Amino acid sequence: MIDHTRQVTVVGFLRGLRIAILTVAVTILFGLTLPNLVARIDAPPGPAVQVACFLLLMAVAAADVVLVLRDRSWGRLRWPVLVLLLAVYLGFTLLLPADSVFTVDNWYFNSIGWFGVALLFDQPLLSFVGFLAGCVAVSVLPILVSGPGNGNDVVGLAITIVSIGGFQTLTATAAGALRQVAFSAALVSASAERTRTRRAVAQRVHLDRQSRYRDIATTAGPVLSGLADGSLDPGDPEVVRKCAIEAARMRRLFAENKDTGDKLSHELRACVDIAERRGVAVDLISQGNWRDLPREIRRALTDGPMQVLSTLSRNSRTARVTLIGTRDTVSVSVLADSDAPVPRLAETAGVRTTSIFDGERVWVEATWREAGWSQR
Amino acid sequence: MAGGRMVTAVILDDHPAIVAGVGAWCVTADPPIGLIDADGQISRLWTEPGGSADVVVFDLQLGGSPPLFRELERLAAAGRRVVVYSQRTDGATARQCIELGAFTYLTKAEGQHHLVPAIHAAAQDTPYTPPTLSGAFYADDAPDRPTLSVSERETLRAWFESDSKRLAAGKLRLSVKTVETYIERVRIKYANVGRPARTKSALLERAIQDGLIDPGDLVPR
Numbered sequence: 001m002i003d004h005t006r007q008v009t010v011v012g013f014l015r016g017l018r019i020a021i022l023t024v025a026v027t028i029l030f031g032l033t034l035p036n037l038v039a040r041i042d043a044p045p046g047p048a049v050q051v052a053c054f055l056l057l058m059a060v061a062a063a064d065v066v067l068v069l070r071d072r073s074w075g076r077l078r079w080p081v082l083v084l085l086l087a088v089y090l091g092f093t094l095l096l097p098a099d100s101v102f103t104v105d106n107w108y109f110n111s112i113g114w115f116g117v118a119l120l121f122d123q124p125l126l127s128f129v130g131f132l133a134g135c136v137a138v139s140v141l142p143i144l145v146s147g148p149g150n151g152n153d154v155v156g157l158a159i160t161i162v163s164i165g166g167f168q169t170l171t172a173t174a175a176g177a178l179r180q181v182a183f184s185a186a187l188v189s190a191s192a193e194r195t196r197t198r199r200a201v202a203q204r205v206h207l208d209r210q211s212r213y214r215d216i217a218t219t220a221g222p223v224l225s226g227l228a229d230g231s232l233d234p235g236d237p238e239v240v241r242k243c244a245i246e247a248a249r250m251r252r253l254f255a256e257n258k259d260t261g262d263k264l265s266h267e268l269r270a271c272v273d274i275a276e277r278r279g280v281a282v283d284l285i286s287q288g289n290w291r292d293l294p295r296e297i298r299r300a301l302t303d304g305p306m307q308v309l310s311t312l313s314r315n316s317r318t319a320r321v322t323l324i325g326t327r328d329t330v331s332v333s334v335l336a337d338s339d340a341p342v343p344r345l346a347e348t349a350g351v352r353t354t355s356i357f358d359g360e361r362v363w364v365e366a367t368w369r370e371a372g373w374s375q376r
Numbered sequence: 377m378a379g380g381r382m383v384t385a386v387i388l389d390d391h392p393a394i395v396a397g398v399g400a401w402c403v404t405a406d407p408p409i410g411l412i413d414a415d416g417q418i419s420r421l422w423t424e425p426g427g428s429a430d431v432v433v434f435d436l437q438l439g440g441s442p443p444l445f446r447e448l449e450r451l452a453a454a455g456r457r458v459v460v461y462s463q464r465t466d467g468a469t470a471r472q473c474i475e476l477g478a479f480t481y482l483t484k485a486e487g488q489h490h491l492v493p494a495i496h497a498a499a500q501d502t503p504y505t506p507p508t509l510s511g512a513f514y515a516d517d518a519p520d521r522p523t524l525s526v527s528e529r530e531t532l533r534a535w536f537e538s539d540s541k542r543l544a545a546g547k548l549r550l551s552v553k554t555v556e557t558y559i560e561r562v563r564i565k566y567a568n569v570g571r572p573a574r575t576k577s578a579l580l581e582r583a584i585q586d587g588l589i590d591p592g593d594l595v596p597r
Contacts, residue, residue, distance in 0.1 A: 283485060285508065287467050287536065288515025322537045324511050333537035356547055363543060 017178050018068045018121055021171065025114035026061055029054075033107045043105050045095030053092055057111055060085070064118050078119045082131060085112055090138045098142040102156025109139060109160065113168040121175050128172040132165050212253055220246040241311050248274045248310035252302060264290060264298050265323060268332060271302055272321055275309040280336070282309075282319045290325030297368050300351035304342065304364040305334040312336055328370040338362035383499040384410040386426035388418065389435040389461070394484070398433065398461075398491060405492040418447055421456075430499045433491070436462040436473070443469065445476060452477025457498040457578075461487065467512030474509070474566055477576065481509045489539070501578040503563035511536035513562055522565035531558040 037054060041047045060081060067074060074081070092108045093101055100106060116131040140157065223242050226232030232239045251270045265286060272282045293301075305321065312319065319336035341357035342364055353366040385402065389395050395413050402409035412429055414420035421432055432451055436443045443464070451458050457479045462469070470481040479498045482490055483506075490506040497504035505513070513524075514532040524532075527548075534544035535555065545552045560583070567579040 285465065285485075285511070285536075287465075287508070287511030289517070320537075320539060322511070324515055324533060324536060326515055326517060331533060331537070335538050335540075335543070354547070356543065358543065358546065361543070363538060363547070365537060365547075 014122065014179065014182060015068065015071060017175055018064075018118070021114070021118045021121060021175070022061070022064055022068060024171070025064075025111065025118050028114055029057055029061060029111055033057075033111055036104055036107050040105065044097055044100065045092060049092065049095060053088060053108055056085070056088055057108075057115065060115055060119075064115075073122050074119050078123075082116065082119055085115060086131075086134050086138065089135060090141070093138055093142055096142065098145075101139055101142050102160055106139070109135060110164060113164055117168050117172050117175070120172070122179065125169075125172055125176045129169065132169065136161060136165065215253060216246070216250060220250065244274075244310040245307055248306050252299075252306060264293060264301065264330070264332075267298055267302055268305070268321065268323055271306040271309045274306075275312055275316075275319055275336075278312055278316075280309075280312050280316050280319050282321055284321045284323075286323040288325045289327075290323075290330045291327075293330065293368070294349075296349040297351060300349040300353075301330065301332045301366045301368055304345050304353040304355065304366045305332050307345075308334045308336055308338070308342055308362060308364050313339055315339060329367065331365060331367040333363070333365040335361060335363045382408065382410045383431070383496065384412065384425075384429040385431040385433055385459075385495050386412040386414050386421055386429035387433040387435075387461075388414040388416065388421055388438075389433070390416040390438045391435075394435075398487070401488070401492050402495075405496070407496075409492065409495055418444070421451065430457065431479075431495045432456050432458045433495065434458050434460050434478075436460055436464060436469070445472065448473060448478060449476045457501075459491070459494050459498055461491065465508060467515050470509050470512040471516060471518075471566075480504045480506065481512070482506050483508045501582045503560045503567075503579055503583070505535075505559050505563050507536045507539045510559060510562075513566065520569065522562075522569050524562060524565065528558045528562050531555055532562060535559055 033054070037050055041050060063081075064074075089108055089112055093106065096106060112135055113132060116128055116135070120128045120131065136157075139160070143157075223232065223239070223246050227234060227239075227243075234240070234243075248271060251274060252267050254270070269284065272284050275282050309319065309321070316337040319334060322331075322333045324331050324333075338357070338361060340362070342355045342362055344355070345353040345366075347353070349368070350371060351366050351368045353364065355365075356363045387395055387398055389398075399411050399413075402411040410429075412426050414426050416438060420426045421434075426432075434444075434448060434451070436445075436448070438444070448458060448460065458477070460470075460473045460478045460481045461484065462481070463484045464470075465483050465485075473481045480494050480503075482494055486506050486508060490504075494504045494506065510532045514529060514536060527550075530548055531544065531550070534547050535541065538544050538547070541552050541555050544550075545555045548555070550558075564579060564583045567576045
């Protein structure tokens with residue numbers, strides 16, 4: 001997530017920067033170079049070479065447009081392209097008369113630097129300085145070859161380096177600074193995001209704990225405080241029954257917070273576990289499929305069965321627990337040896353609970369039907 | 377077919393303890409059932425003495441092998457009455473076995489109460505639907521499932537949940553006989569949509585004789 005945030009922020013920052021550099025390069029290419037080229041098309045190194053060089057720069061500019069639009073860097077491809085630009089420039093200057101190298105005839109030099117900035121936007125400043133030094137060296141080459149003509153050459157060289165190279169270097173430096181800012185911004189943003197997530201999780205956990213506490217405070221609280229202050233007799237069968245139900249409720253509450261695929265089965269299993277601890281052989285059988293039901297419905301479905309399973313008498317030997325579901329109906333049923341009927345349960349959350357007692361066995365069935373349900 | 381003489385069954389199961397247990401139930405059954413052990417080998421279901429047994433008690437999975445659906449289909453196609461006796465409890469497997477022509481489907485957990493009655497019922501070509509199969513019919517959500525009435529569905533569920541026709545009848549305020557009729561009728565409906573097999577025709581024939589269904593109700597698929 002951090003890497004993702006960093007990437008998004010950095011790309012956002014650098015995209016603007018790249019568009020700016022590209023705009024400068026293209027403006028110079030078409031606004032400055034093209035009129036010069038058209039006006040002096042016959043000047044050395046000749047129309048064919050001039051047009052070919054212009055088309056090369058246009059092609060590189062077009063490729064950069066595509067990359068900027070796709071938020072992609074030049075990557076390793078930049079190096080051969082830079083070498084190509086330099087090599088072409090070398091040919092261009094060698095075809096120029098030595099005294100034209102620092103005149104308007106050498107339009108190639110005016111543009112090439114900006115392409116260096118564009119191609120090296122995400123590289124250390126040193127790479128651009130190196131490229132620029134290469135361009136200057138190529139410019140100086142004809143003078144070295146044919147010897148210094150006059151003082152104008154040296155003056156021209158100095159002016160060109162300061163006016164063109166200086167400006168380009170400045171831009172490249174600014175790009176580097178902006179890149180640093182973008183990275184820091186990405187780090188800060190990722191850190192803020194982490195803090196936000198941590199806070200949201202902590203809040204959620206706190207709310208969950210409060211809600212769980214509320215759930216048992218009203219029912220388990222009085223039983224526990226009654227046992228503590230002696231107002232409830234642990235030997236009283238009714239108190240024992242209440243304790244068993246509360247223990248089952250807590251067990252189900254813990255089961256509710258497990259992140260399992262089938263929550264209803266999982267919670268029902270927690271209820272079955274209670275009966276098995278009391279030595280009752282429980283058959284748990286399920287059939288069909290059911291969707292992920294909300295907690296209120298799951299509770300209403302397991303409430304009746306839970307009461308039966310947690311209060312089975314010592315004489316109970318077996319219990320049959322079933323869970324059956326279709327798209328719109330889910331039923332939980334418990335049939336167990338019992339010597340007492342189960343209190344009636346009110347209909348809640350769309351769940352109807354029925355109970356039958358035939359003197360030996362008690363059968364409790366809780367059925368949820370989707371609102372608007374109709375028989376198939 | 378089995379009238380007058382002892383009902384015989386051949387059992388295919390790879391667990392000797394299961395075979396011994398089923399053998400004990402068969403000896404004490406009323407009337408007793410003659411059980412032949414196929415010794416975990418499918419071929420012995422086809423060769424004597426297993427080949428002429430009235431009923432085949434068929435474990436769907438031997439060892440770690442995949443379910444033997446093709447073997448089941450071949451047995452059903454040859455007119456054998458197959459009681460599938462499996463540890464698999466999922467509804468899809470149970471329904472597939474019925475579709476392939478099994479006489480009935482029993483889970484191992486149901487064996488003690490339902491295997492002997494199921495063998496007797498199979499020998500007489502009367503339907504037998506144990507609770508798990510009943511639940512599998514109730515929970516069937518296949519598009520081509522047979523159409524069941526509200527009472528039939530409620531009865532299937534009550535029988536699945538209680539494993540007691542008396543309790544199911546009490547809950548639904550029906551007679552035990554009516555509960556039995558509803559469950560049998562569902563089994564006939566499934567036989568009617570299943571593959572053509574002797575099991576199917578025998579069940580349908582018997583159901584018409586008993587007045588359980590009207591021949592006009594049988595709409596071929």
